[in-house]
Amino acid sequence: MEYSIVGTAGHVDHGKTALITALTGFEGDSLEEEKRRGITINLSFSSMQNEAKNVAFIDVPGHEKLLKNMISGAFGFDASLVVVDANEGIMPQTKEHLEILNLLHVKNIIVALTKKDLATPDVIEQRTYEITEYLKTLQNLHLVEIIPVSIYEPSTIQTLKNALFALPVTPKKSNGLFRYYVDRSFSIAGAGTVVTGTVLDGTIKVGEKLFAPELEKEFVIRNLQVHDHDVEAAFSSQRTAINLQNAQKTSFEKGVLLCKKGFIRGFDCADVWIESIGGHVLKHNAKVILYVGTKQVEARILFYETEESLERGFAKLQFNHKLFLVHDEPFIITASGRTIGGGRVLNPINDPMKKKVKLELLKALDAKDFKSAFTLLVEMHKHGFGLISSNQRFGLNHEEAILIAHEMSDVFVDEKGLVLYPISMKNELERIIQAIYAKNAYALLSANSLSLKLKWASVALVESVLQKLCDEGMLDLVNGIYKNAQIDIDNIEALIEDRLYAILLGAEFTPDAPYNIYDELDIDRKMGDNALKNLTRAKKIVRLEHNLFVTTLALSAMMAHLREIMRKENGVDIKSYKEHFDISRKYLVAYLDYLDNFDDVKKEENRRVLV
DSSP: OOEEEEEEEEOOTTTTTHHHHHHHHHOOOSSSSHHHTTSOOOEEEEEEEEEEEEEEEEEEEOOOOGGGHHHHHTTTTTTEEEEETTTTTHHHHHHHHHHHHHHHHOEEHHHHEGGGSSSSSSHHHHHHHHHHHHHHOOOOOOEEEEEEEEEHHHHHHHHHHHHHHHHOOOOOOOOOOOEEEEEEEEEETEEEEEEEEEEESSSSTOOOOOEETTTEEEEEEEEEEETTEEEEOOOOOEEEEEEEEEEEOOOOOOOOOOTTTTOOOOOOEEEEEEEEETTTTBBOOOOOEEEEEEEEEEEEEESSOOSOBBSSEEEEEEEEEEEEEOOOOOEEETTTTTEEEEEEEESOOOOOOOOHHHHHHHHHHHHTTHHHHHHHHHHHHHTTTEOTTHHHHHSOHHHHHHHHTTTTTTTEEETTEEEETHHHHHHHHHHHHHHHEEEEEEEOEOOHHHHSSSSTTHHHHHHHHHHHHTTTTEEEEEEEEEEEEEEESSSSHHHHHHHHHHHHHHHHSOOHHHHHHHHHBOOOOOHHHHHHHHHHHHTTTTEEEEEEEEEEEHHHHHHHHHHHHHHHSSSOHHHHHHHHOOOOOHHHHHHHHHTTTTTTTTEETTEEEEE
């Protein structure tokens, strides 16, 4: 079964709702206010299907004061059914709706010339010509057909049905990142919270978790419905109701985004391509209302190339709170209740960079030249440009992003870590490693330990440099550890134990944390941990706390000092202890706590006394 979302648009009283009722049997104006006023106020949903396709309709308002609901509905459209009264023709709101559809790249348009029974053939012919000529001015729209209809002539309704079912389903570019804006939410007795919306991308299944980033809450999908039928999974372009567990106390306002946790970050600005419609101009630093999905927020326009008014250009949009946007996401802007323009998100992630470089990046993103965009960003992030957010940033899944990265020159690609480095960083890393072994000929490092030490360098990058130094004869690889090839070591484990013990012995009562000692000795952390375990088993050292190891000799000496204090002063506490040993509190507490292991020592409040 194929699914498509068809939005109905047009001027008030041109017969949209009556036409949908004739097509589907569903009467959209179900709210009491809608019944009373006789116009569609909220988005209404219905569908029709044959053996091969389900066509879901989003019937949106035509009244100019209700334009924001029309905009929120249009973001989910695969195609549009534009309703025009055969006698009245294209009206101002019809043009505004068509311009919005053009901005949103809703490609396929079928025009229904309604109230055919009230118009003469000559009028219908004239309207057909007018509509065809007007749509030629909107470059992103494709007029599929103009069909005169009357709700009182079933044959015309059937002709329209056939045309709608025949609309091609254009596969949407998917990065697999599930996204869904809530348009309605309500509670059902016995079921709990239900939200409705259109799946914009990706797939969800019953039992999976969904995340609302603005609410910072995660929910489990209890049930899914697509057009009133329970389903196990919902896919892109499906009108879907989601029953959420543990959401009873959550307020899902219109425009709340649902996605998978960990894939989309929020920012209070985004870089965009923006253009005006209807003869409007866009003013630099102007405040507007931004519509994206079913969300509505205040925004400010800041052009990159000028501070003058423009009809179109690259700009930064600043929001009054964080938005969780993705590359190529469409948006509409209004001012004073009128639609003045819109565009597409190019860079949803806030990258601090010079204006000249930012413009180069935006031009590359606008042209879908991701190779050039990657090159610019790698140069900006010399210590590693991450592709983990490629879904949000470029609309690319990780596999697609890696393929593009491999087309680049002078770049190291860490496929597992999803990080790109300029090749110059391999040379810098090589110099760092050479300096470590020059300073400490007995350094014993692994790729993991170096990556932890040099936080910007991924394990794969370090491994590639270490392997190069092995190939050149500088290092040897022994059991995953890289040692100086000029130094013969019969037993690496014993050497590490001896060097660790020597440092702990020299530190006496105040040894450093193990990881700091490993860094000082330039040894692998895992091997260092194993050496400490062996020394502890051999009773040469004692573990006082998680990151505090002292030699048995030092501990015995300290216990003797503490016993002497307790005998002379009838006990010991932190204050009296510090008068004898000017060491930090963490050591004082650890040694006092160790006294509790002896049967002849008793703790009285904060003091230890001899029994």
